[in-house]
Amino acid sequence: MPQLKAPFYGHTRQYESIQKELDDAIRDVILSGQYVTGPTLKRFEGELARYCGQKHAVGVNSGTDALWLTFMALGLKEGDEVITTANTFFATAEAIWIAGGKVVLVDCDPATRNLDPAKIEAAITSRTVGIVPVHLYGLCADMKAISDIARKRKLWVVEDNAQAIDGHGPGWKQGQLSDAVCTSFIIQKNLGTLGDGGAVVTDRDDIDAVVRKLRNHGSTVRSVHSFGFNSRLDDIHAGILSVKLKHITRWTDRRREIAARYTRGLQGTSFRLPVEPAGYRHVFHLYVIEHPRRDALEKFLLEAGVDVKLHYPIAIHKQEGYPWGKPADLRPDVPNCERNAAQCVSLPMFPELTDGEVDYTIEQCLEWDRQPRR
Numbered sequence: 134m135p136q137l138k139a140p141f142y143g144h145t146r147q148y149e150s151i152q153k154e155l156d157d158a159i160r161d162v163i164l165s166g167q168y169v170t171g172p173t174l175k176r177f178e179g180e181l182a183r184y185c186g187q188k189h190a191v192g193v194n195s196g197t198d199a200l201w202l203t204f205m206a207l208g209l210k211e212g213d214e215v216i217t218t219a220n221t222f223f224a225t226a227e228a229i230w231i232a233g234g235k236v237v238l239v240d241c242d243p244a245t246r247n248l249d250p251a252k253i254e255a256a257i258t259s260r261t262v263g264i265v266p267v268h269l270y271g272l273c274a275d276m277k278a279i280s281d282i283a284r285k286r287k288l289w290v291v292e293d294n295a296q297a298i299d300g301h302g303p304g305w306k307q308g309q310l311s312d313a314v315c316t317s318f319i320i321q322k323n324l325g326t327l328g329d330g331g332a333v334v335t336d337r338d339d340i341d342a343v344v345r346k347l348r349n350h351g352s353t354v355r356s357v358h359s360f361g362f363n364s365r366l367d368d369i370h371a372g373i374l375s376v377k378l379k380h381i382t383r384w385t386d387r388r389r390e391i392a393a394r395y396t397r398g399l400q401g402t403s404f405r406l407p408v409e410p411a412g413y414r415h416v417f418h419l420y421v422i423e424h425p426r427r428d429a430l431e432k433f434l435l436e437a438g439v440d441v442k443l444h445y446p447i448a449i450h451k452q453e454g455y456p457w458g459k460p461a462d463l464r465p466d467v468p469n470c471e472r473n474a475a476q477c478v479s480l481p482m483f484p485e486l487t488d489g490e491v492d493y494t495i496e497q498c499l500e501w502d503r504q505p506r507r
């Protein structure tokens with residue numbers, strides 16, 4: 134193993150930077166004696182809704198659950214078609230399947246790597262019920278264009294916001310142009326707890342009410358149940374997230390500073406760099422560069438002690454392994470997504486990364502770029 138010069142994650146660094154606040158918050162929950170749908174969760178839901186500028190926030194077990202519980206609340210039925218992008222984490226498609234939907238994959242825009250609005254209309258059929266844009270790597274999808282299509286065709290829109298909390302588009306925030314926003318709080322996300330978590334954020338009273346019931350065995354009143362599940366955000370995680378929410382803007386600003394440093398340092402090389410269209414706030418969940426010889430680049434950087442990762446080397450429709458086999462619906466025409474899967478590599482990116490580690494990573498990328506091609 135080469136010596137690690139630039140790590141990919143900084144979970145313990147972040148903990149150390151706000152240790153007292155976190156320890157206090159965790160202890161407060163323990164001493165409250167209320168750990169499930171208690172006052173800490175209620176308080177955090179209020180804070181999150183206010184922060185997002187939406188009426189409601191419902192804490193659930195994970196980002197994946199946030200998605201499929203929302204699809205259920207929207208009345209998704211067996212065989213309904215839902216449009217999303219092949220350029221995403223597996224859970225986006227998985228959540229559509231769990232809720233009984235049929236996944237329809239549409240290609241992404243080559244520059245933003247997000248769902249290409251120009252290709253959506255051709256994928257709409259009489260069975261289509263909704264669209265799930267993913268704000269990939271921290272850059273919001275073109276919600277304006279997507280919501281225009283949805284309104285015209287009477288479809289719902291649910292934003293997969295697992296990667297872009299604290300981001301926005303030109304003149305709009307997440308939630309303003311959709312029915313609901315689903316967020317993940319797994320540790321490696323920009324707002325991450327020490328474990329798993331998620332939330333549905335929405336202005337719609339009906340979605341809030343149904344998700345709130347579904348996450349708690351169909352119950353809002355003790356001993357009275359309708360159909361539901363167990364998918365709650367634990368109070369201890371709500372307490373942790375409540376502390377971290379106060380730091381999110383500062384952390385995003387630091388991510389953006391690191392991204393600007395990478396972009397300056399890698400200008401004029403053979404790498405394709407991330408873009409930030411005018412008016413968008415990219416929150417750089419990941420800083421992803423592309424190169425046709427990605428596998429060789431990845432190997433070189435790992436050997437140089439730069440901990441890079443691939444997001445996501447196997448596109449959704451190339452995955453195996455759901456119990457009922459490979460769905461026939463997944464034979465999409467998505468060349469841009471396939472290029473991403475083959476060419477993307479993610480550089481170290483978290484707020485506590487030092488400038489020295491960023492510069493070392495840049496130097497190693499430049500060194501590889503200078504090497505003659507075999």
Ligand SMILES: *Cc1c(COP(=O)(O)O)cnc(C)c1O
Pocket residue numbers: 194195196197198221222224225267293295296316317318319329330331
């Ligand atoms: C992380 C992620 C999810 C799933 O969130 P979990 O909390 O891990 O269930 C869904 N979609 C995207 C795009 C993600 O990055």
